[in-house]
Each structure stands twice: as C-alpha cells, then as structure tokens.
Amino acid sequence: MKVITKPSPSVVRKAAQKNAVKTDTRGGKVNKAWLHDHINDPYVKLAKKEGYRARAAYKLKEIDENLGLIRPGCRIVDLGSTPGAWCQYARRRMSPTGAAVGALNGQIVALDMLPMEPIEGVVFIQGDFREPEVLQVLEQTLMVDGVASKLDLVVSDMAPNLSGIESADAARITDLVELAVEFACQHLKPEGALVVKLFHGGAYDPMVKLFKDTFKVVKRFKPKASRPGSSETFLVGLGLKKP
Helix, strand or coil, rough: CCCCCCCCCCHHHHHHHHHCCCCCHHHHHHHHHHHHHHHHHHHHHHHHHHCCCCCCCHHHHHHHHCCEEEEECEEEEECCCCCCCCHHHHHHHHHHHHHHHCCCCEEEEEEECCCCCCCCEEEEEEEECHHHHHHHHHHHHEEEEEEEECCCCCCCCCCCCCCCCHHHHHHHHHHHHHHHHHHHHHHHEEEEEEEEEEEECCCCCCCCHHHHHHHEEEEEECCCCCCCCCEEEEEEEEEEECC
16 A cells, blocks of 8 residues: 655646646646645645645644644654655744754654655654564664653654545555554653544544544544645544553
C-alpha cells in the first residue's frame, strides 16, 4: 500500500499550468474549479504570507491552540510529514522566539515515504516506518545518551490512496490509523498525545473505539482549515490507558 501526502506548492503550481488549458472536458472543468477554489482559499493565501508550505499547518494550529499539545522542550514525531507544514508549525512553537530558524528547544523527527525539503532543526527520515530498518533508524534517532527516550506527541497526517470502493478504502484507512496507534503505544510518554487524520465512513466508528480503548481522553476536531466538502476529521488521544 502506498502512503501519500498532499502535494507541495510547486507541484500545485505545475498542476495549475498543466490543467489550465483543459476546459473543454468535464474533467478539465472540475480541475479548473478546484484550482480556482485553491488559489482563492484564505488559508492558502495565509500559508503563503506566513511562510508555510501548505494550508495544513492551520489544522494542527487550531488543534494545538485548543489542547496545548506543543510547547518548548517537546519531543515530537511527525508521520507522513511531507511537505512539512506540520513540522514548520511545531518548530516555530518550540522556538524560544517563535522563529522559523535559529534555536530550537526540543526535538522533531519527521518521516515520510516521499522526500521533504529540509527544515532547520528537524530530522527527516525518508522511508516506511513499518519496515524494520526504517523503524530502527527512527529509534536510534530518538536515543538520548544511549537510552531510549519517550515522546510527548505523535502526529500523523498520513492518508492512503483512495479507490472509491468503500470497503477497500475503509481497510486502508484503518491500517494507517492502527499503525499510528501502535507506534504511539510503544513510544509515547504515559501522558503523551496522538493526533491522526481520519475520514468519515466505514472506518470511522471502529477507529474512534480504538482511540477510546487506548487513551484516557479522546477529542474529535474538524478544523476550520479543513475544506467544507472534505470528510476528513482529526482524532486526538490524550494519556495512555496502559503506558
């Protein structure tokens, strides 16, 4: 199964150039409408103004502002990190001055199967964390003075390739969420937190139950930065029941 993340702004620009001329077909009209909405999206404009690589930064920002998940001194792993907007937001929150560069109080480790442009202070590992050798590199990166150190926060913006077949898509979504929960159980501090992206559908209720079985407190968020027509939502688990 291939795990994908949202395209970088450069990819979006290339897609816009490529699809701008395709207005005489139904698919072209759909593409043109999507690009029009994207270009005029207030969060896209705000991300460009504030130097974020994607509008997704504001989804994590809203969750964080509600729950206070990210603070100086945190140790964070970002699963499915590319293009890096969540890492950018976390990096600024963990900076003594809120800056995108310079001193960083804490540790951020990012993983993705796709490449990610460097972010100062963020350690990036390219690979599938389900593979033992990739997981080994991650665990070595998290060592402090030769001792495994637990995390304050795991965030996952991973999403599968969707086929449109509900049962197959539900299985793919379930797989990713279960992997994130398993990773969190192994690496979070007892009071740590997990944030995952989920979609309404056949996988939704079972994954909410999994979170309630795993965490002491479970919160659901539909951030304002999520597109109105999107079925995505975010689950946040706070405090492991069985640390």
